[in-house]
Amino acid sequence: MKYIKKRDEPEDLANFKASANEDWKPTYNDLRGTEKTNIHQNLLQEQGYICCYCGMGIDTGNSHIEHLKPRSVFPEEELNYNNLLASCQREREKNEPVHCGVKKADWYDENLIVSPLESDCSDFFLYTGSGEILPTNVLDKKEAAVTTIDKLGLDIDKLNAMRRQAINGILEAVENLEESEIKQLIDGLNKLDYQGKYTPFCVAITYIIKKYFIGEK
């Protein structure tokens, strides 16, 4: 999970909320297609086109606007930009395992969710070279990590396999590099590329490179 630094509320959303009057209070369901697409696009840019929870590469076609605090439980938060994220999977699909926002659905527990809006969110998880995600062993973080992995399905076979592939792809390149070059590579993985995108699963890849190649963590 990669920390998301929220930007200012997009103009579309601000204007939409400002259109409220005595008789009409805007709700999320009232957002029109173009407004929704623009907000979705803003969220993707803010996150560098990776899923807010699992870190896979996403775009408008294979992701949705996710409410961190679910609308059913926190209706007052449904148009709060700081509660909106972009999560992978557009909707439930036949034969496709659910994970991330679609699996999380109406779950939210302030004490047990690891939120990508917390700057230390990546410290809650460990990764193995074969792509598995594990909870940290740090005691005050472990329960939230275990619960979040479970509630979001972050350890399902599909995501493990995707992470494994992403890790393998980079490791072959790392083996022949000097330590200074490896550090440069890590810097690059944590920066947006020229298209404004992060490398999918960059947090897991960085973790593995640091652990096995420069002895950190």
Ligand SMILES: [Zn+2]
């Ligand atoms: Zn995801």
